Amino acid sequence: MSGAFSRLSRLAAHLVTSSSSPTAADPVKSEYKHRYNFHTLSPTAFLPRAAAIEPGAEAIYHVTANGKILRRSYQEAADRARGLAYYLKKHNFKRVGILCPNTPAFLESIYGIAAAGAINVGLVTQVANEEDVMALAYTSGTTARPKGVEFTHRGAYLAALANVIESGLNYHGWTFPWAVTAVRGTHYCLRKIDYPEIWRLLKAEQITHFNAAPTVNTLLCNAKEAERVKDPVRVTVAASPPTAHLFEQMTNLNLLPVHVYGLTETYGPITKGYHMPAWEEMPLEEKYRRMARQGHGFVTSLPVRVVKTDVPEGSVVDVEKNGKEIGEIVYTGNICAKGYYKDAEATRKLWAGGVSHSGDLAVWHPDGAVQILDRAKDIIISGGENISSLALESMLVTHPDVLEAACVAVADSHWGERPKAFVTIKEGKQLKGEDLIDWAKHKSGISKFMVPREVEIVTELPKTSTGKLQKNVLREWAKGGDRTMAK
Amino acid sequence: MSGAFSRLSRLAAHLVTSSSSPTAADPVKSEYKHRYNFHTLSPTAFLPRAAAIEPGAEAIYHVTANGKILRRSYQEAADRARGLAYYLKKHNFKRVGILCPNTPAFLESIYGIAAAGAINVGLVTQVANEEDVMALAYTSGTTARPKGVEFTHRGAYLAALANVIESGLNYHGWTFPWAVTAVRGTHYCLRKIDYPEIWRLLKAEQITHFNAAPTVNTLLCNAKEAERVKDPVRVTVAASPPTAHLFEQMTNLNLLPVHVYGLTETYGPITKGYHMPAWEEMPLEEKYRRMARQGHGFVTSLPVRVVKTDVPEGSVVDVEKNGKEIGEIVYTGNICAKGYYKDAEATRKLWAGGVSHSGDLAVWHPDGAVQILDRAKDIIISGGENISSLALESMLVTHPDVLEAACVAVADSHWGERPKAFVTIKEGKQLKGEDLIDWAKHKSGISKFMVPREVEIVTELPKTSTGKLQKNVLREWAKGGDRTMAK
Numbered sequence: 008m009s010g011a012f013s014r015l016s017r018l019a020a021h022l023v024t025s026s027s028s029p030t031a032a033d034p035v036k037s038e039y040k041h042r043y044n045f046h047t048l049s050p051t052a053f054l055p056r057a058a059a060i061e062p063g064a065e066a067i068y069h070v071t072a073n074g075k076i077l078r079r080s081y082q083e084a085a086d087r088a089r090g091l092a093y094y095l096k097k098h099n100f101k102r103v104g105i106l107c108p109n110t111p112a113f114l115e116s117i118y119g120i121a122a123a124g125a126i127n128v129g130l131v132t133q134v135a136n137e138e139d140v141m142a143l144a145y146t147s148g149t150t151a152r153p154k155g156v157e158f159t160h161r162g163a164y165l166a167a168l169a170n171v172i173e174s175g176l177n178y179h180g181w182t183f184p185w186a187v188t189a190v191r192g193t194h195y196c197l198r199k200i201d202y203p204e205i206w207r208l209l210k211a212e213q214i215t216h217f218n219a220a221p222t223v224n225t226l227l228c229n230a231k232e233a234e235r236v237k238d239p240v241r242v243t244v245a246a247s248p249p250t251a252h253l254f255e256q257m258t259n260l261n262l263l264p265v266h267v268y269g270l271t272e273t274y275g276p277i278t279k280g281y282h283m284p285a286w287e288e289m290p291l292e293e294k295y296r297r298m299a300r301q302g303h304g305f306v307t308s309l310p311v312r313v314v315k316t317d318v319p320e321g322s323v324v325d326v327e328k329n330g331k332e333i334g335e336i337v338y339t340g341n342i343c344a345k346g347y348y349k350d351a352e353a354t355r356k357l358w359a360g361g362v363s364h365s366g367d368l369a370v371w372h373p374d375g376a377v378q379i380l381d382r383a384k385d386i387i388i389s390g391g392e393n394i395s396s397l398a399l400e401s402m403l404v405t406h407p408d409v410l411e412a413a414c415v416a417v418a419d420s421h422w423g424e425r426p427k428a429f430v431t432i433k434e435g436k437q438l439k440g441e442d443l444i445d446w447a448k449h450k451s452g453i454s455k456f457m458v459p460r461e462v463e464i465v466t467e468l469p470k471t472s473t474g475k476l477q478k479n480v481l482r483e484w485a486k487g488g489d490r491t492m493a494k
Numbered sequence: 495m496s497g498a499f500s501r502l503s504r505l506a507a508h509l510v511t512s513s514s515s516p517t518a519a520d521p522v523k524s525e526y527k528h529r530y531n532f533h534t535l536s537p538t539a540f541l542p543r544a545a546a547i548e549p550g551a552e553a554i555y556h557v558t559a560n561g562k563i564l565r566r567s568y569q570e571a572a573d574r575a576r577g578l579a580y581y582l583k584k585h586n587f588k589r590v591g592i593l594c595p596n597t598p599a600f601l602e603s604i605y606g607i608a609a610a611g612a613i614n615v616g617l618v619t620q621v622a623n624e625e626d627v628m629a630l631a632y633t634s635g636t637t638a639r640p641k642g643v644e645f646t647h648r649g650a651y652l653a654a655l656a657n658v659i660e661s662g663l664n665y666h667g668w669t670f671p672w673a674v675t676a677v678r679g680t681h682y683c684l685r686k687i688d689y690p691e692i693w694r695l696l697k698a699e700q701i702t703h704f705n706a707a708p709t710v711n712t713l714l715c716n717a718k719e720a721e722r723v724k725d726p727v728r729v730t731v732a733a734s735p736p737t738a739h740l741f742e743q744m745t746n747l748n749l750l751p752v753h754v755y756g757l758t759e760t761y762g763p764i765t766k767g768y769h770m771p772a773w774e775e776m777p778l779e780e781k782y783r784r785m786a787r788q789g790h791g792f793v794t795s796l797p798v799r800v801v802k803t804d805v806p807e808g809s810v811v812d813v814e815k816n817g818k819e820i821g822e823i824v825y826t827g828n829i830c831a832k833g834y835y836k837d838a839e840a841t842r843k844l845w846a847g848g849v850s851h852s853g854d855l856a857v858w859h860p861d862g863a864v865q866i867l868d869r870a871k872d873i874i875i876s877g878g879e880n881i882s883s884l885a886l887e888s889m890l891v892t893h894p895d896v897l898e899a900a901c902v903a904v905a906d907s908h909w910g911e912r913p914k915a916f917v918t919i920k921e922g923k924q925l926k927g928e929d930l931i932d933w934a935k936h937k938s939g940i941s942k943f944m945v946p947r948e949v950e951i952v953t954e955l956p957k958t959s960t961g962k963l964q965k966n967v968l969r970e971w972a973k974g975g976d977r978t979m980a981k
Contacts, residue, residue, distance in 0.1 A: 042625075043826050043827075043830065043845055044827070044828070044830040044831060044832050044833075044850070045625075045828060046826065046828050048652075048828070052796075053793070056790070056791065056793075056797070059790060059862055060790045061768065061770060138529075162531065165535075168655050168659070168793070171659050172655070172659065172677065189659070189793050190793075281547045281548065283548060303543070303546060306540070306655070306658075306676055306677075307655070309533050309539075310543070310546065339533065340531070340532065340533035341531065341532060341533050341535070343530065343531040345531050363530065363531070375546055
């Protein structure tokens with residue numbers, strides 16, 4: 008990895024700043040100093056531990072850019088991460104950015120860089136504070152400019168343990184780098200999303216777990232290589248609300264959805280849709296509808312809440328658990344990030360009233376399930392009625408020819424706003440926008456005011472590298488903006 | 495549970511003392527006060543969480559003293575524990591003892607009592623300090639007078655998460671009360687150890703996990719109801735070092751051993767014998783020998799160490815990892831208890847040199863495995879040679895008629911000490927002490943100096959309620975002491 012390494016060190020050289028670690032007078036730090044029954048919670052310890060238990064266990068599988076298969080053991084991965092950590096420490100780097108696809112170098116770097124900030128974690132017990140910032144994770148920027156979310160060692164550690172438990176990870180895996188390492192699974196690094204390659208791996212490598220956004224799962228289920236896998240694969244679905252229709256398709260392929268919800272501000276997933284035995288007795292449609300909800304906190308999380316949005320800033324009042332009253336999802340506790348890097352005003356807003364605001368609108372059901380309606384910015388207000396873009400998309404994808412749908416508001420002189428849908432269609436199918444509008448109006452069963460004013464068939468929807476829909480880009484498209492700006 | 499409840503409250507009344515919680519000036523506490531991205535790590539939160547997710551899930555199964563089957567849901571168990579917590583809080587109880595067999599009341603009490611000390615944990619985030627003492631767990635007193643080991647919320651929480659992961663708990667279970675609750679398993683409460691009843695439950699109730707000391711597993715494997723179970727059951731084996739012979743018997747019955755090691759001073763298990771794929775290629779004898787070792791720290795533990803015993807108190811020097819040099823097992827970090835209740839001198843000794851001393855002697859193998867030889871107090875020193883009582887017992891139980899063996903030192907005018915073995919024999923078998931000595935001398939392959947001077951056949955060995963051998967009692971027996979004192 009000398010190439011990646013030298014790129015990293017060049018990048019790092021640009022990022023050297025003065026130390027931002029707490030002062031020696033930090034009361035927590037000094038208090039911890041004399042306690043032997045204490046060690047810093049930090050996920051960096053998982054890597055040397057895995058190497059100590061089973062040095063030869065396969066840590067990394069990767070097909071390199073020139074088609075060679077690279078397999079790396081836990082001992083090798085730990086040695087490489089440790090080498091990077093010592094290098095960074097020696098040269099007193101304080102902040103290191105990673106500009107890299109999902110490759111072994113990326114994986115080893117996140118361990119090496121985090122360990123450089125807490126060099127002795129896992130070796131000696133009290134040299135780092137578990138609430139120090141370990142990493143800055145940048146938001147994807149689909150709704151606002153990207154912000155640097157501050158992750159602590161403690162938060163990342165507890166989030167990783169929860170991922171192990173909630174995803175039922177055991178001895179193989181794909182993503183959740185800390186969690187997979189904690190159980191000595193094998194990381195399969197994919198340089199980019201490549202559906203034939205994913206199917207090849209699913210069939211040939213006995214993959215047990217993978218994580219992907221609903222958009223990625225949709226295209227995966229519709230790829231021509233799709234075929235029911237022999238052993239069930241647990242698929243953590245997150246990043247945007249999935250549809251019941253998608254969960255049905257996945258289940259039929261033996262890709263068992265683990266439905267979670269979270270944000271960069273919560274270290275990724277923080278709540279889950281716990282599958283209830285009673286659902287198996289329900290009609291399939293109802294079962295998949297339930298599966299598309301979530302809402303109970305992970306094992307290391309406090310309960311999440313849905314709170315009223317029509318109260319003064321700083322007031323935090325729960326909505327009724329009636330499946331009707333719309334509110335905002337908020338949370339507190341260990342697996343909430345500290346705040347935004349060098350952005351006091353955004354941090355103040357994030358934590359208004361002492362709860363971390365998600366910006367996601369939802370209803371709360373009597374069983375505690377949370378059903379996301381929309382990002383606050385994505386809801387379409389037409390003639391005074393709220394139209395959930397998500398609900399509309401969930402309906403449109405049930406048309407047999409539709410592959411994906413994404414709806415945004417367009418200005419309407421009479422109704423204020425009306426929906427416009429961007430749609431991709433399945434291979435070999437033909438569909439016109441007018442036909443889909445006609446179908447929505449007469450066959451879908453939705454209220455008339457929800458029917459899109461326009462439907463545009465496109466070849467591809469704009470998405471981030473993790474498969475998240477870029478509705479900000481679609482809004483530009485709807486206004487006639489430049490279509491080359493996606494990605 | 496009004497009976498148990500009133501007994502508890504009478505008991506509690508005797509235990510009321512003034513508060514021992516830290517002062518308001520505690521720097522950790524005051525520092526935590528203003529952080530929303532923080533909540534107290536406490537296992538008490540697992541119970542209300544389980545009830546919130548799946549209120550009707552079966553939390554407790556118990557056959558009452560009069561033969562009735564009692565099944566209780568998570569909602570009921572949480573309500574009862576909460577009621578007890580509020581009662582204790584209202585009347586300002588500070589320390590509550592539990593005098594109770596393993597029944598639902600016991601289980602609900604440990605939640606209710608712990609929650610009373612941190613009443614809002616899981617509801618509000620910052621009212622308790624996670625490093626406050628949550629419980630005093632008394633040592634069994636097999637080697638010294640019982641001491642009150644101080645458990646903190648943080649330690650118990652991290653130990654529970656580790657138990658979930660290390661035992662592969664998912665949605666059923668038997669013991670590890672916090673861990674089972676964290677994953678909404680069903681607790682099977684047994685008033686006492688009852689082998690026919692355990693086999694009935696294993697066959698009828700699809701038990702997935704249970705925990706027991708080697709002595710209990712030995713009698714379980716040799717019970718007449720023993721029969722290979724259809725689905726594998728994961729059996730956490732701890733409390734004293736198991737023999738390779740036992741692991742072979744268990745595996746043949748589809749009771750798959752999860753070999754862990756720990757003490758009351760480490761919240762129970764802290765290390766594990768991680769099963770390596772390469773062992774499957776080894777001769778059976780070697781495989782089971784490896785399985786009888788452990789030594790890598792749990793996922794929430796720091797690595798354990800084996801340190802020299804012939805250095806001044808306070809020096810901590812690792813032994814060689816050569817499988818030969820004998821040292822003491824020591825550990826540090828979160829899943830080590832704070833110290834002993836009101837016993838500063840014992841606490842000072844426990845933490846001498848800044849590591850928690852186990853008092854267990856072991857060798858350290860090159861692969862990091864720790865092989866326990868003996869409790870320091872149980873080793874037999876004969877003519878200047880160390881005889882591991884455990885090694886001797888492991889050999890004696892390979893005799894086809896022997897069920898259990900326990901060896902202690904007896905004074906010998908020539909050799910200083912020599913071993914005496916107490917032995918139970920299998921049902922329907924006949925064996926005399928002299929015959930076993932003869933077999934040990936000529937057929938077992940051990941060195942002559944290890945051969946027991948005396949072998950006494952007994953009907954039962956003295957054990958604690960958790961099945962731990964009481965060698966202190968056996969030493970009294972060997973001196974001609976009163977044999978009614980066992981248990």
